[in-house]
Amino acid sequence: MGKFLVRRLVNYLVLIFLATSFAYLLAASTLNPRVNYEQLQPKPSQESIEMRLDALNLNDKTPLAQRYGTWLAGVAQADLGRTVEDKSVNEAVARKAGVTLRLIVLGTIIGCTTGVAIGAYSAVRQYKAFDKSATAAAFFVLAIPTVVIAVALQVLAAWFNRATGTQFLQYGGEYTANLDAGFWGMLLDRMQHGLLPTATLAIALFAAFSRYQRNMMLDVLNADFVRTAMAKGLTRRRALIKHALRTALIPTVTYFTFTFGILLAGTTFTEKIYGWKGMGAWVVDSIVRNDVHAVAAVSLFMAVCVMAASFLSDILYAWLDPRVRVS
């Protein structure tokens, strides 16, 4: 089992390297940082622009392969390079990664668990009122892009705040700047800010997971082993939770890997719309600013996240399914 995981880990490292390299090459060949300097008022001299670009390893007159080599050598020493404004990319990543991770982790946990719970219960109540309304809700959400969900939630929150005459639901930034309210006050403030963006991600995940879990659950609902469990003396409810749901969770874990990429895309919009200064918002800004190294760094971060999710689901899969463990 350990050998299996190590092998998977090596695979993932290769994939991360490839994904990041492609992202760098794409960014370096399409983005044009030179424009940033040429548009400055007053326009700097040609030599200083060249010098500046050379110093940042962004000069399009240097062959792409050479720039890539320099960048790669830096990355090998854990240096992701400098931004177009000549600031450390590493520092920016350190600051922004946490913001995105908080959002993703919370959104994923809430979205997956409610999705799995509602999906499983829908299967048990197939074609009953609960199932029908859960199905309708899931398809409604699946038909809407995350952007629209985010904006719609903002509108609803604004209406709610107006109606109640409070500022309970916050939808700008991650926290109130310069707030001094002690630990609990700060926590409450962060939760007020975090509620809507987390909900945006969770709602989209819930829709996908509830459908998938419902189907998986329906497959095992009439399985012989559930009947065996009941014949042993378990109540239907216990047999369904302990034997049916436990088995039906296995394929869902694999599904998690597939949805994770979509989730990251959703995070980009959510951060942008709710004014969170995370990796998602940063990549959008970086493309506008022709910031090659920032784009490459975000791609690296995304690749690491996706692979971490895959690795996690490998471990979960092996933990849930003994049949994989042995071989």
Added chain:
Amino acid sequence: MTSTDTRTGTQTPVRENRGENTPVLEVSDLFVTFPGAAKAPDVQAVRGVGYELRSGEVLGIVGESGSGKSVSSLATMGLLPPHAEISGSVRLHGEELLGLGDQAMARKRGKAISMVFQDPLSGLTPVYTVGDQIAETVQVHNQALSKGDAAKRAVELLELVGIPNAAQRYRAFPHEFSGGMRQRVMIAIAIANDPDVIICDEPTTALDVTIQAQVLEVLKTAQRETGAAIVMITHDLGVVAGFVDRVLVMYAGRAVEVGDVDDVYYRTRMPYTMGLLGAVPRLDLEERTPLVPIKGNPPSLTALPPGCPYAPRCPLVKDACTESEPALYQVGASTHAAACIRAGEIEENAWTAADIYPLPELPEDAEAAVPRAEREVVLEVNDLIKHHPLMKGAVFKRRVGTVYAVDGITFDIRERETLGLVGESGCGKSSTLMEILSLQAPQRGTVVVLGKQAGGMNARQRFAVRRDLQVVFQDPMSSLDPRMPVFEIIAEPLRTHGHSAPSVRSRVNELLTVVGLEPAHAARYPQEFSGGQRQRIGIARALALDPKLLVLDEPVSALDVSIQAGVINLLEQLKVELGLSYLFVAHDLSVIRHIADRVAVMYLGKIVEIGDVESIYATPAHPYTQALLSAIPVPDPEKERARTHILLEGDLPSPANPPSGCSFRTRCPKFTILDPAEQEACLTTEPGLEPVAGDDQAAACHYAEARVVV
């Protein structure tokens, strides 16, 4: 609705006086209806079943698929889906179970009344260890018990059902166990809390015969240990004969005959039971008479006609039969009852199945007299092997072993001859078939079909040989294209081989008549036919091109007994009329005895014994053949009770890792009684097929010795 409790002629329930003890389980007037969804009609799966079960008694419930035997026991256990409508009464120790809530019922299930299901492969939760699943049963009824004590009890139970190294095997997952071992685990779960009643729903149907014998032995042990009463649901009349005290025969959701096993088998009073008993091919009877075919199919449970549900298929039907449904009336012994208005007549005239059922006349084969040696060889297989490489790795595949699926087998089939190829699952009989049908050069050895060597032919010649070599598959449900009408299915081989359109039409009609179907039904689709009819369509398709050699891969194993008899009779008749040769693959040795002229017994990719049917069944010489024949229960209660079965230890070894020397030595009962010097040969040398006593019998055993086992 007619009341259908066990009743005498005077409409008082038959009270069976077997000691003073009151019944443990009393089922009366049980009705189960599945309401049809949307506009579909309701399905009346069980229509008034009643029986009593006393402590320590074994009741057999017999019937074909769809007769309601499983549904009635699931209703007893409270395991039917909530939408099923159940009425009547199920009393356990006098306490009514129907109408109890899930909570209350859960306290009974697994404690006072437990169940063993048919398919052990899917019956255990794949993600928990077998030990934990047994311990869960113990703990759920005894919350005070600590985890450690429950585990200890689980190990005891595993030992009781004969799992070696129980303490280690406790931590095994179900997929690491073979089918037979999983069924042992299911039995351990069923007896974990010393239940008063164990319901066994076809507990051995999914298992091979040698494993079936082991599991039946475990069930007997379980009964001895718990003293529980057992309800044994099965379609196998042999299992019933040896195992049960009383029998209840079900047809179309009702009990049609009930009584002591000897009464029901020897003094049968209901034509359906008579038909069933006559339809089973017998392992123990030498003379070959046609099987009793029951015409037609079981009725649909959605729209039952008035009167006796068996009337449309009954040879004794008269007008009164279609007027009202007969109740169970006492016939003969006080405990024997049958639901037939002519039961009295049957008793007076002492009719047997052969008297009332019109037996088909099997044509005499005039050419059977020609000695075998003088007949043409249609198939010759010489030292055939089929080895599958075992690969590992996703990107860089490497060979880590070999599965010896077929490992050097030799046989031939002459004109107008049937060779039965028998063996348990995984012995390589299907692989042999596929190798022959592929007409490709084998990995080693030769296959010669009708004088043409496989592998040495070009595409044209292969095409021509396929005309003479046709196949009938096992599962008639999946081997016919559901989107093609029957006419197209049968016409396809004809068109492929360039028959003209008018000749195709007349040939298809002719074929349908030959296999006993209506040419008028040619426009229908396969799903409109029953299993037996579909297998007839499969046979018609195989016969379309007038083949000389027909390869049959378990052609009747998916069919019910009464239907199977008709198909076997048809195959026998066709063989004589059309001068066919059959290669008949089956796991059921009774069917082989009935239909085959010669038989080859396979074990782990090798033929261990081959010869003419009479010699092999009368005096098998290889210990495996002896065990195989001995393991099959005979549908004759007295005979079956008198027999001792040779029990084989353990399971079939993996064909990827066969034992050295003789591949059967790991399970061989003979090997264990040899002295070490004699064992040496078994351990080191692979025995070849050597002729034994008879003129046409050879066994691959160093110490072959003919022995009577049936």
